[in-house]
Amino acid sequence: MLRGHTLAEKLIASHVPDSAGVRPGDLVEVSVDVVLANDITAPIALREFESLGVSRVFDPAKVVLVADHFAPNKDIKSAEQCKVMREFARAQGILHHYDVGRMGIEHVLLPEQGLVLPGDVVVGADSHTCTYGALGAFATGMGSTDIAVAMATGSIWMRVPETLRIEYTGTLQPWVGGKDLILYTIGQIGVSGALYMAMEFAGPVVESLPMAERFTMSNMAIEAGGKAGLFAVDDATRAYVAGRATRDYRVFASDPDAVYARVLTLDVTSMEPQVAFPHLPENVHPVCKAAGIKIDQAVIGSCTNGRLEDLRIAAQILAGRHVHPDVRCIVIPGTQQVYLDALREGLVETFIEAGAVVSTPTCGPCLGGHMGILAAGERAISTTNRNFRGRMGHPDSEVYLSSPAVAAASAIAGTIVHPDEVMQ
Amino acid sequence: MTLRGSVWKYGDNVDTDAIIPARYLNMSTAEELARHCMEDIDTSFAGAVQPGDMIVAGENFGCGSSREHAPLAIKGAGVSCVIAKSFARIFYRNAINIGLPILACPEAVAGMEKGDVLSVDLEAGTITNMRTGQIYHTTPFPPFIMGIIQAGGLIPYTREKMK
Numbered sequence: 001m002l003r004g005h006t007l008a009e010k011l012i013a014s015h016v017p018d019s020a021g022v023r024p025g026d027l028v029e030v031s032v033d034v035v036l037a038n039d040i041t042a043p044i045a046l047r048e049f050e051s052l053g054v055s056r057v058f059d060p061a062k063v064v065l066v067a068d069h070f071a072p073n074k075d076i077k078s079a080e081q082c083k084v085m086r087e088f089a090r091a092q093g094i095l096h097h098y099d100v101g102r103m104g105i106e107h108v109l110l111p112e113q114g115l116v117l118p119g120d121v122v123v124g125a126d127s128h129t130c131t132y133g134a135l136g137a138f139a140t141g142m143g144s145t146d147i148a149v150a151m152a153t154g155s156i157w158m159r160v161p162e163t164l165r166i167e168y169t170g171t172l173q174p175w176v177g178g179k180d181l182i183l184y185t186i187g188q189i190g191v192s193g194a195l196y197m198a199m200e201f202a203g204p205v206v207e208s209l210p211m212a213e214r215f216t217m218s219n220m221a222i223e224a225g226g227k228a229g230l231f232a233v234d235d236a237t238r239a240y241v242a243g244r245a246t247r248d249y250r251v252f253a254s255d256p257d258a259v260y261a262r263v264l265t266l267d268v269t270s271m272e273p274q275v276a277f278p279h280l281p282e283n284v285h286p287v288c289k290a291a292g293i294k295i296d297q298a299v300i301g302s303c304t305n306g307r308l309e310d311l312r313i314a315a316q317i318l319a320g321r322h323v324h325p326d327v328r329c330i331v332i333p334g335t336q337q338v339y340l341d342a343l344r345e346g347l348v349e350t351f352i353e354a355g356a357v358v359s360t361p362t363c364g365p366c367l368g369g370h371m372g373i374l375a376a377g378e379r380a381i382s383t384t385n386r387n388f389r390g391r392m393g394h395p396d397s398e399v400y401l402s403s404p405a406v407a408a409a410s411a412i413a414g415t416i417v418h419p420d421e422v423m424q
Numbered sequence: 425m426t427l428r429g430s431v432w433k434y435g436d437n438v439d440t441d442a443i444i445p446a447r448y449l450n451m452s453t454a455e456e457l458a459r460h461c462m463e464d465i466d467t468s469f470a471g472a473v474q475p476g477d478m479i480v481a482g483e484n485f486g487c488g489s490s491r492e493h494a495p496l497a498i499k500g501a502g503v504s505c506v507i508a509k510s511f512a513r514i515f516y517r518n519a520i521n522i523g524l525p526i527l528a529c530p531e532a533v534a535g536m537e538k539g540d541v542l543s544v545d546l547e548a549g550t551i552t553n554m555r556t557g558q559i560y561h562t563t564p565f566p567p568f569i570m571g572i573i574q575a576g577g578l579i580p581y582t583r584e585k586m587k
Contacts, residue, residue, distance in 0.1 A: 077450035143518035
């Protein structure tokens, strides 16, 4: 008897015409619902698009272009790149082109705007496209040439991935959440632990996890080499897309007899907040092992942790306290809407009174672009997703990855600390 | 096609920020990017790499970002081939799409040192270390991927298909 299918297999099969079901290892042509590029990957994609000899994108409503990495333009070359994208968007009548004033960090923005829905297949010229797996969509990052072909044809080849299922059991401690779960997981399996695979996050702990934290976990699937980071759709997902969705969506779930490459069970009950030490996201330790490490900068934001819920946690810790005089604390709301909500809730006031700076939405410092670059020998704690050598600036600087709670607490202490230490 | 060049050897998890730091992503041509290739982990590379040279590395080469600037920078530097124990998924696609030959061969990586001269036969899937005389066999690409390579990359492949 044929065995059942995983969520990843079902999502892909639903986008392969006349498919009777796909299996890991199959090479298939997949139709896509959304094709995404940003200001640093679009210029190459558009050059390749042109060389295809095609005059129009396959569907101007399904191509999304976001100026977020080096925008607002950090220098002349970045300005030229945004201009190339803007002119293409206008010429092609792209409906979803997000420029300064409307833009946000793409992976916070697209779900917020209801552009990605459960059951979709999304390809993006950005490795963190896997973020949308939190919605029960199959979303994966590709390079600019792949994206050029997807923009032209509405489809792209994929290898159907094996699935690594991770079941989280137990009870989360205070100040421990999605970021800690994914850091801990990457620490367990390593930066190539899910290479070429779909990760499927499951178990009672994630079933009660808010959407913002699910996005955080899916976002970092790529840091384990994963092709996608998937969650099953439940009431929380439906509530999130209600009021945002402007089209129907489809819900798929893994069969009970689906076969996985590996099933990992992690008990979270004794888990502390986690910190990834330089220079790999797999160098993960409980926060107590990082105690006393002095920091020069704290970054709170990014496609990993730039949502309103993340800012609320940071504000809760910073309220009535002050950023350490030796620390620059940079808060970056993920989108204009997040910024506005944070303003209306008084979070922005809290940040400024605490001595933090609040930036316009941008990927900025996460990839060493602008708005918070580190000098030689400097060290940051950051809620972003990568701590490769030189990631946030000088090759001799260091990045420690953590949750917004740990980053905010550390900004106050001047050294990496457990949030409990500043909340007493 | 036979490639010949000297080895530049690196370790595991060479990430895309190491291959081309993000501060240079405001450029997009292979020539511009090549000038900064590998500079944060090997300042000698960009200035000394010779046409035909090969990068040999450990596990998970090209992990991290989806930036196609990474294989473009390597290709622009004149590197003829990247040999690694394994490749990160997006880098693997990108390299094939832009016509940069890549070979996964853990045994070969273990038997090579910086400066060794290699001869690589892409059709036969063999790597010969001219210093030791050792010949290594790589796993052949699936026919579908070989089709993209033979067409000269994904763009010419797609152009042909769309006719």
